Amino acid sequence: MLTLTVNGQQKQVDVENDTPLLWVIREHLQMTGTKFGCGAGLCGACTVHLDGTAVRSCQTAARDAVGKKITTIEGLTVGGKPHPLQDAWIAEQVAQCGYCQSGQIMQAASLLATNRDPTKAEIVAHMDGNLCRCMTYGRIQKAIIRAAADIRAKSGA
Amino acid sequence: MTHIERNSLRRRSFIVGASATGLAFGYVAANGIKDALAAQSFGPTAWYSIGPDGIVTVMVGKAEMGQHVSSTMCQIVAEELEADWSKVRIALPNNDPKYNDPMLGALITGGSWSTRMNFETMSRAGAAGRITLIEAGAGLLGVPVGECRASNGQVIHSKTGKKVSYAKIVADGKASKTWTPDELKAIKLKTPDQYKLVGVAVPQLDIPSKTNGTAKFGIDTMVPGMLYGRPVMPPVRYGATVKAVDETEARKVKGYVKAVTLDDKTGTTSGWIVAVATTYEGAKKAADALIVTYDKGPNANVSDQTIIDEAKKLQASDAAGQLFVSQGDPAAAIAGAAKTVEAEYLTSINIHAPLEPMNATAYEQGGVWHVHTGNQFASRTGGIAAAALGVDPKNLVLHQYFMGGGFGRRLDADMVIPAVLASKAVGKPVKLIYAREDDMAMDFTRPLTYQKVKAGVDADGKLVGLQHDVVCAWPTARWGIPEFLTPAVDKKGPLDGFTVNGADFWYTVPNHKVRAILNELAQRATPSGQLRSVAPGWTFWAVESLIDELAHAAGKDPVDYRLAMLDGAGNNAGGAKKLANALRTAAGRAGWGSVTLPKNTGMGIACVSSQERATATWTACAATVEVNPTSGAFEVKKLNVAMDLGTVINPDGVKAQIEGSTLWGMSLALFEQATLKNGALQATNFGDYTPMRMSEMPELDISIIANNDPPSGCGEPAVTVVAPAIANAIFNAVGVRVRSLPITQAAVRTALQAKKT
Numbered sequence A: 001m002l003t004l005t006v007n008g009q010q011k012q013v014d015v016e017n018d019t020p021l022l023w024v025i026r027e028h029l030q031m032t033g034t035k036f037g038c039g040a041g042l043c044g045a046c047t048v049h050l051d052g053t054a055v056r057s058c059q060t061a062a063r064d065a066v067g068k069k070i071t072t073i074e075g076l077t078v079g080g081k082p083h084p085l086q087d088a089w090i091a092e093q094v095a096q097c098g099y100c101q102s103g104q105i106m107q108a109a110s111l112l113a114t115n116r117d118p119t120k121a122e123i124v125a126h127m128d129g130n131l132c133r134c135m136t137y138g139r140i141q142k143a144i145i146r147a148a149a150d151i152r153a154k155s156g157a
Numbered sequence B: 001m002t003h004i005e006r007n008s009l010r011r012r013s014f015i016v017g018a019s020a021t022g023l024a025f026g027y028v029a030a031n032g033i034k035d036a037l038a039a040q041s042f043g044p045t046a047w048y049s050i051g052p053d054g055i056v057t058v059m060v061g062k063a064e065m066g067q068h069v070s071s072t073m074c075q076i077v078a079e080e081l082e083a084d085w086s087k088v089r090i091a092l093p094n095n096d097p098k099y100n101d102p103m104l105g106a107l108i109t110g111g112s113w114s115t116r117m118n119f120e121t122m123s124r125a126g127a128a129g130r131i132t133l134i135e136a137g138a139g140l141l142g143v144p145v146g147e148c149r150a151s152n153g154q155v156i157h158s159k160t161g162k163k164v165s166y167a168k169i170v171a172d173g174k175a176s177k178t179w180t181p182d183e184l185k186a187i188k189l190k191t192p193d194q195y196k197l198v199g200v201a202v203p204q205l206d207i208p209s210k211t212n213g214t215a216k217f218g219i220d221t222m223v224p225g226m227l228y229g230r231p232v233m234p235p236v237r238y239g240a241t242v243k244a245v246d247e248t249e250a251r252k253v254k255g256y257v258k259a260v261t262l263d264d265k266t267g268t269t270s271g272w273i274v275a276v277a278t279t280y281e282g283a284k285k286a287a288d289a290l291i292v293t294y295d296k297g298p299n300a301n302v303s304d305q306t307i308i309d310e311a312k313k314l315q316a317s318d319a320a321g322q323l324f325v326s327q328g329d330p331a332a333a334i335a336g337a338a339k340t341v342e343a344e345y346l347t348s349i350n351i352h353a354p355l356e357p358m359n360a361t362a363y364e365q366g367g368v369w370h371v372h373t374g375n376q377f378a379s380r381t382g383g384i385a386a387a388a389l390g391v392d393p394k395n396l397v398l399h400q401y402f403m404g405g406g407f408g409r410r411l412d413a414d415m416v417i418p419a420v421l422a423s424k425a426v427g428k429p430v431k432l433i434y435a436r437e438d439d440m441a442m443d444f445t446r447p448l449t450y451q452k453v454k455a456g457v458d459a460d461g462k463l464v465g466l467q468h469d470v471v472c473a474w475p476t477a478r479w480g481i482p483e484f485l486t487p488a489v490d491k492k493g494p495l496d497g498f499t500v501n502g503a504d505f506w507y508t509v510p511n512h513k514v515r516a517i518l519n520e521l522a523q524r525a526t527p528s529g530q531l532r533s534v535a536p537g538w539t540f541w542a543v544e545s546l547i548d549e550l551a552h553a554a555g556k557d558p559v560d561y562r563l564a565m566l567d568g569a570g571n572n573a574g575g576a577k578k579l580a581n582a583l584r585t586a587a588g589r590a591g592w593g594s595v596t597l598p599k600n601t602g603m604g605i606a607c608v609s610s611q612e613r614a615t616a617t618w619t620a621c622a623a624t625v626e627v628n629p630t631s632g633a634f635e636v637k638k639l640n641v642a643m644d645l646g647t648v649i650n651p652d653g654v655k656a657q658i659e660g661s662t663l664w665g666m667s668l669a670l671f672e673q674a675t676l677k678n679g680a681l682q683a684t685n686f687g688d689y690t691p692m693r694m695s696e697m698p699e700l701d702i703s704i705i706a707n708n709d710p711p712s713g714c715g716e717p718a719v720t721v722v723a724p725a726i727a728n729a730i731f732n733a734v735g736v737r738v739r740s741l742p743i744t745q746a747a748v749r750t751a752l753q754a755k756k757t
């Protein structure tokens, strides 16, 4: 038994220590917003936050997430209020098949948490590990820029 | 295996009547009306329904894989229905034939056909619903029907402004009507100037759920008590058999249940095993721990080179293949030509790799099998699952989901076989998920293609004769559905038109032959599939490269040279001029001939009539590419794409599709290559099969040309136009020609070195 903190809630899971966090979240806890794309750290579909930092849950052993705050796409909406990135994703009509987008949004959220005015080059550098097979890259960039502006405007910066 | 009944809708009536969930609207076979009415309801929902809350739910029989076709279909219905867009929802049907595509007679999504084929049917369904609601609404308002109209989910009495909502009319429960086929046909549909939703960039209905994790894909299926399976794939793509399985190590894995060796009666798979465990991580560990002895079968020595050698041998034989195009006498024209040009064009094996790996969840309940998976060809896939189980297809329900990418991969049915056979073997529900490595190794690939062209030009450089041979595996022939094959013009039996489409271009060439040749060796070793854009992805690679070569040889401008051949003569009337217009647009937007490019930078042009001649979308691309003349390294700076696709239902959706497919075209042209070695596909994961990343994206400029022609597909054509535009740009930059896809730095360097010596 491991105790994990997912989106602010304590969860007991009966898994082996080395089970990838991805399968714990998706299958054991049945929170399916986090996606499996490659299982090898190559696509970013499984991206979640550990204490606010974006990590590949397929490359994170469940044991290593114990005692840390795990945030998934389901936890990005706080109190029914979508994250500015989620609004921007709709405004820019980013998603095609949508399968990569949970991971894209989680990856982008970790960028905006520390950089509220990223340049295009910074966005590309931060996002390049997240594959989108539908190639929605242009809209992802626009949505991140829009969300950043939105966050700055709201905080009066 | 699957019988495709075309055009079955022509004999159908349309009925509106009460159902369990409100008011249902749907087509029924003429003889089915009585039954449907007698049953008081014909739900759950055929085509669409309106609930007492006014929510309009449209059953979309089209696979939603990111092209937003579900939303587009809703837009078409909602336009004529006068529905309130904020109240429209998508529902995905199972494989019941009542949801079949009215034109194709099956549940299938591909070929960019959806919008074109369904536009009128969906429009009439919406209009019949609107008229029925107006009649019922007028009754409720106590006013004459003729004085009422519908707008935004309400019936309005024009004189007094009195209104009643669709929700109220449905709640009242009295609306009901049967439309005969003739009455349906007599409905006057809106003209484009009356459109409120068609042509408007309304927000796509499927997008919000894809930003918060709630969109459900096949892989998200959860069934109580289910076990997990991971396939163990054989060391060759096809033809292996399992000799022995040693489970000693696997048994040590926590939760291990069993290894199921598949006895696949459909022949879709060969030599597959499923490791079943109580968890997926357990199934994965067990799969790795199984020690399997195989007989690798007859294809273990087949590699890329073997396939190419065989293709060349076939092409050299006059007896091989069948004719797809035969016009005039190219042999004589070429023999009498002032100059002849011969060239070979190749494209590599490519794999789909949608981001959601293949998966399916299967179980039996009360004598009925249930399979949950996102699939583009539910009719056939359900049939194959039933055949693998040996049950009547009537007793198998395929449940549809959003697809985490399709691109043609989910037209195939392989993923349901390990799921149903494993579930049958363990007597419990099984959720089967391919690891990425399994998904890549067993892809139904875009086949390796070899094309040989022989062209004759007159003293002016004009193309007077062309012989074009296309040799590859035949993806569609593998399906065994005769209706999907094309009769050969030389009467030598059916050919796979999905290997030569596009070669029947709109240029006027007086003497022209196109021969389709099946490479059986490749067909056996690498069962091929439909990969986004299919044949035009390779035929235009050859045609548009060749035309460029001929233009340069004649000392003519490649745009002018093409325009001269797009004269619209004879049966090229109409289309050729639209293509010429798209060509001018892309060239103009790029500044063709007017901008001064830096040294070693070139602009290349290409234009295509993908997908099929009968359903062409008119697309052109200008590519700007900078090449390092020493190393051969190159960078695509910009792609200008222009597309004429008739009626545009959702301009932003169209733009999104063009963006994605343009980048797909570039990804295939430069970054994606799988090879076959000793019968096995050499691609394991996104480390060695490498679709384009964000950092590799060029600048894009997209022009949409909309006229009021019937809508044509926009998700595939751009895939086909980019590769030749890039190759032509490289030629213009540094004077070397690459004739093999993908275009690599090494290939450019080799060509540069050959030019120097």
Ligand code: FES
Pocket (backbone or CB within 6 Å): A035, A036, A037, A038, A039, A040, A041, A042, A043, A044, A045, A046, A047, A056, A057, A058, A059
């Ligand atoms: S699934 Fe984790 S990076 Fe691809």
Ligand code: FES
Pocket (backbone or CB within 6 Å): A095, A096, A097, A098, A099, A100, A101, A131, A132, A133, A134, A135, A136, B066, B355, B404, B405
């Ligand atoms: S939207 Fe399909 S993979 Fe990104």
